[in-house]
Amino acid sequence: MFKDLDPILHSQLRLSIVSLLVGLDEAEFLYLREKTNTSAGNLSLQLDKLQKAGYVSIKKGFKGKYPVTTCKLTSKGLKAFERYVTTIKSYIHL
Amino acid sequence: MENLDVKQSIKTIEQAVQEARRVPHGAYYYFILWGIILFLYYILNYFALTNSDPALSGLQGWFWVVFPIGGFLSSRRSKQDDLKETAKSIADKVYLFAFSGFAFAYITIYLAAEFGSFNYIVIPIFCSLLGLTVFVTGGIVNERFSIIMGIVGMLIGAYCLKLEVSQQCFLASLACLFTCIVPGVKMKIQRV
Secondary structure (H helix, E strand, O other), X not given: OOOOOOOOOOOHHHHHHHHXXXXXXXXXXXXXXXXXXOOHHHHHHHHHHHHHOOOEEXXXXXXXXEEEEEEEEOHHHHHHHHHHHHHHHHHOOO | OOOOOHXXXXXXXXXXXXXXXXXXXXHHXXXXXXXXXXXXXXXXXXXXXXXXXXXXXXXXHHXXXXXXXXXXXHXXXXXXXXXXXXXXXXXXXXXXXXXHHHHHHHHHHHHHHXXXXXXXXXXXXXXXXXXXXXXXXXXXXXXXXXXXXHHHHHHHHHHHOOOOHHHHHHHHHHHHHHXXXXXXHHHHHHOO
């Protein structure tokens, strides 16, 4: 039915992640986990898929003594999101 | 492909975008801090230029110390924010780039004036640049009050052109009050 929709984005969790990152400069793993209300393992898996598609860049570093993973939407990810929204709009004739 | 219908997709996007908008940018601290720093710098210069007390005039060469104090407090706050924040809003970046650009342009003009003979134009340019920066950033992050205060700053800058340097200093301090301190306090109250 929705064959024109990007399969990477057409998933509840991945779409949530990308939509959150669209409105932010960058977000930590902790923030995404809290806002998407999902498990660390599942979030990690979906982020990995988004990273492999080139939609999200992931940076690992330290905040004080603690390790931190920071995610940022890439320009490819932003374009894919814009295309996704355009396609969705065409389905509902907006 | 996951069985996600169009309405669900739209709802997911809307919720996430709304959620991301709630991330505070915390710019109020820098607005208030630098507003006070610049206000003090110009008001002290105004008093030094209009007062015949030699002690105050002698101190005029030391008023610049407020800038490293501002730099130290900004840097300390930035480190504290980095430790606390789990997400950075786009507004954070807008403010960082816009005000870094403003500072660079102002320092360049200030140094050029030191070596040239156009001191009288530095403060009008300062007020105009400050007003412009607040106006543009206010427009980008949808802060209508900042847009208005930015216009006030630019108007003060234009009016300053007609005045002597001491009066320019007084108006520059007012520009700092209107373009930085007042919007900063409003942002703090609104918790943005």
